[in-house]
Amino acid sequence: MGILFEKSGLFTTVQDLGRTGYQKSGFSVSGVMDRRSFMIANLLVDNPENEAVIEFSMVGPTIRFTSDTIIAMTGGKFSPKLNGKPIHMYAAVYVHKGDLLEIGFAETGCWGYLAISSRLDVKNVMGSRSTNTKCSVGGFHGRKIEKNDQIWFRAKKRYLPYFLSRHLEPDDFGKEEVDIRVVMGPQEDAFTKKGIKTFLTEEYTVTADADRMGYRLEGPHIAHKGSADIISDGIPFGAIQVPSHGKPIIMLADRQTTGGYTKIATVIGVDIPKLVQRKPGNKIRFYPVSVKTAQELYRQEIKEFDEMRNKIHHPCKEVLDPRLTAKRLAKLFDKEKETMEVEPWI
Amino acid sequence: MKYPRILLCGDSAVDVEFGDVISDEINQKIRNFTNVLKKEEITGITDIIPTFRSVLINYDPRFLLYDEMKEIIERLLKVDDAGDAQKVRIFQIPVCYGGEYGPDLADVAEYGNMTEKEVIELHANRNYLIYMLGFLPGFAYLGGMDPRLETPRLSNPRIRIPTGSVGIGGAQTGIYPLDSPGGWRLIGTTPIRPYDPDREPPILYEAGDYIRFVPITPEEFEKIRQLEEQGQYEYQILEEGE
Numbered sequence: 001m002g003i004l005f006e007k008s009g010l011f012t013t014v015q016d017l018g019r020t021g022y023q024k025s026g027f028s029v030s031g032v033m034d035r036r037s038f039m040i041a042n043l044l045v046d047n048p049e050n051e052a053v054i055e056f057s058m059v060g061p062t063i064r065f066t067s068d069t070i071i072a073m074t075g076g077k078f079s080p081k082l083n084g085k086p087i088h089m090y091a092a093v094y095v096h097k098g099d100l101l102e103i104g105f106a107e108t109g110c111w112g113y114l115a116i117s118s119r120l121d122v123k124n125v126m127g128s129r130s131t132n133t134k135c136s137v138g139g140f141h142g143r144k145i146e147k148n149d150q151i152w153f154r155a156k157k158r159y160l161p162y163f164l165s166r167h168l169e170p171d172d173f174g175k176e177e178v179d180i181r182v183v184m185g186p187q188e189d190a191f192t193k194k195g196i197k198t199f200l201t202e203e204y205t206v207t208a209d210a211d212r213m214g215y216r217l218e219g220p221h222i223a224h225k226g227s228a229d230i231i232s233d234g235i236p237f238g239a240i241q242v243p244s245h246g247k248p249i250i251m252l253a254d255r256q257t258t259g260g261y262t263k264i265a266t267v268i269g270v271d272i273p274k275l276v277q278r279k280p281g282n283k284i285r286f287y288p289v290s291v292k293t294a295q296e297l298y299r300q301e302i303k304e305f306d307e308m309r310n311k312i313h314h315p316c317k318e319v320l321d322p323r324l325t326a327k328r329l330a331k332l333f334d335k336e337k338e339t340m341e342v343e344p345w346i
Numbered sequence: 347m348k349y350p351r352i353l354l355c356g357d358s359a360v361d362v363e364f365g366d367v368i369s370d371e372i373n374q375k376i377r378n379f380t381n382v383l384k385k386e387e388i389t390g391i392t393d394i395i396p397t398f399r400s401v402l403i404n405y406d407p408r409f410l411l412y413d414e415m416k417e418i419i420e421r422l423l424k425v426d427d428a429g430d431a432q433k434v435r436i437f438q439i440p441v442c443y444g445g446e447y448g449p450d451l452a453d454v455a456e457y458g459n460m461t462e463k464e465v466i467e468l469h470a471n472r473n474y475l476i477y478m479l480g481f482l483p484g485f486a487y488l489g490g491m492d493p494r495l496e497t498p499r500l501s502n503p504r505i506r507i508p509t510g511s512v513g514i515g516g517a518q519t520g521i522y523p524l525d526s527p528g529g530w531r532l533i534g535t536t537p538i539r540p541y542d543p544d545r546e547p548p549i550l551y552e553a554g555d556y557i558r559f560v561p562i563t564p565e566e567f568e569k570i571r572q573l574e575e576q577g578q579y580e581y582q583i584l585e586e587g588e
Contacts, residue, residue: 020404023393025541025549026479026523125543135483135524137543186353186361231368232480232487234395234402236359258397258480266356269407294357295407302408 001067002121002152005145009061009103011212014120014139014151015253016052019128023257029237030130030138033212033253034111034273036301037075037171041115043309044072044092044166046158052122052129054114054145060103061145063114065095067153070117070160076109076173076277092117092166092312108174109277110210117160118153134254165316168308173277177203179287180275182240182265183294187230190262191242195223199264200286204248208280212254214241215275217284221246224262232260238267238275240286252276268294270301350375350423352416353400357407360415362423363400368489372399373477377554381427388418396553397478398487429587436473436556438582439521441512442567443470443534450500450531454514457497465533466561468492469519473556484523484541484549488557491519503529510536512559521557523549534559537571538579550581558584 005012015038018031032038032055042051054061060078073080073089080087081102087093089112095101103112122129122140131139140151160166188196204219228244235241239251241261250267251259267275268289278284353361362379365372380396383403390409395402405415443466444451455462474488491514499515504527507513511522513530522528523541536559540550551557560582562570573579 020392022483022548023395023404024479024552025483025547026481026485027483027549029393126548135543183354183356186355231366231398232478233361233363233397233400234355234359236355236402236404238356256481257395258478263355266354266359269357291354291357291412295411298357298407 002118002150003116004064004066005061005147005149006064006100007062007102008145008147008149009056010059011057012061012145013055013131013133014052014122014145015055015130016128017050018130018253019126019132019138022126023234026257027126028132028134028254028257030132030212031128031253032111032113032130033276034075034113036270036273037111037113038115039305040090040168040308041072041074041113043305044074044090044168044312045070045115045117046160047115047117047119051115052120052139053116054120056103056112056114057110058106060105060112062103063101065097065099065101066150067118068094068096069153070094070158071101072115072166073103073112074115074170075112076106077170078106078112079104088167090168090170092160092163094163106279108172108279110173110279111276116153117155117158119155121152121154132254162313162315165314166312168312171273173274177283177285178274178278180284181268181271181287181289181294181297183268183291184265184288185263186233186266187262188264190224190226190228190230191264192223192225195225195246196264198222199242199248200288203283203285206278206280206282206284210280212252214252214255215250215278217248217250219247222248222264228262229260230262232258235259235263236266238269238272239263240265240267250275268297270294270297350379352419354412355402357412359402359404360412360419361400361402362419365399368398368477370475370489373475373489373554376401378427379423380554382422382425385427386418386422397480432587434554434556434586435551436558436584436586437551438558438560438584439512439536439540440538440562440566440570441470441534441536441559442562442564445564447564447567448512448532448534450513451533454495454497454531454533458494460494465495468495469514469533470559470561473558474519476551476553476555476557478553479549479551482522482524482526482541484521484551486520486540486551486557488518488520491517493517495519497531499529500531501529503527507532508535509539512536535567537562537567538574538581545577 018029136142204217209216393404515530
């Protein structure tokens, strides 16, 4: 019982938060490109925070369900249809055995996420279910999804309370221009003052050379003081490399662990989703913030996830009134119970 | 420039830099620091990547903020790891040199004006320090190759170099842990797998360990290959105080 891919989509893989702890051995982290959309997809169906999902890009897959389950889709604005009828993203949806889900094209954004409450039955390799296509490890046989692939579920259909409340405001990735906030460094001292000014004031365009490994940008030349090469060191998620050609390359989920190009700045965690959802041809500007600000924003976002979780765990208006009555009644019973528990000998 | 220095790498990583050259001395400091850091088992640190001259620490700002991270690093930089970095592990890697196992051995010999036997003697039975792992899972950047073995890379790289191939590329030598394209001159093959995702640990060695190549015959190669496939090969690891 699970899902059957009738169409693979452009680049569809199984991903979670990635395979951490092995970068010292040269193992890329992989994991989702857009952590925010991933988190929201899982929380909509009460999955654990790091549950593996289906990640798709630009053209989503077409999926036949071979058992009942509950799903939620987030990320870029695709146009999903269930048995030919449009359905909402950013909402929990019941699907039945035999149903056909066509995810369609990304109108805005690039990456989409499908969380399934029955959980994908793919092997946990080195602490993660993420697909590392370069090493052929994890996910579905270590590769992207192809037509007729079938992934089984590893949990039974679950009941989800407050079903009518399980929808959230979609993130808008369709803006013409986007500010991407960065923390300067680690090698900003390898650039001239003018080079740094160029980087922080000019507009850059995402090129077609954009994949899970990194996004190459086109725009004004960023000048180095001297060499653009360094002795290879570690590369964090969102690092902005500038080789001698002076154009930024942003290192993403499937990046190699180490590299020998100067890194002018690093995209802050909460802005990586905004960046990866930019399509080729879309524009961005870089804007510097302090590490303190970046980390405050990071913690705020976690609070925001908690608020979302709260929101979908409350009855919605349609069912609120009868519920309220029931609650008031219940309280009366509880009081009686309390009294009994405190003074059992009376 | 004053070292060590702490460099900002966004909101989820910092780089601790120990110098700006590749040297055994800096590598020793990195090993010391990495050992101390690992022993502390700090909640929130997700990955530690030691490289030639620096250590990248990835952390989750949910648990640790930069100021706290910086304080921890500054404290730990003063700690000595009680000589653990002095103890070294030497992984003995069996290699079948030449023939179909090392199709470029003859070229390397010719380039260096040597016999094939001399190439093997210079390459095997000496310790190579693993400065760092990167590029591919388990791909070790080794220091310590005899300069007489230096051979330029192939002008036309191979599309597929099989797992376990041992090669020389310029002043470097190493093992291909995975099938991969590459331009190194292949002088031998090891039957053991430096990387196996289903083994614990998946990657045999770490930065700071040493590798020593041990020549074997094609018969021994076949025997070890079979044992390795069944997960029964016992890796030969020497432990030494430096």
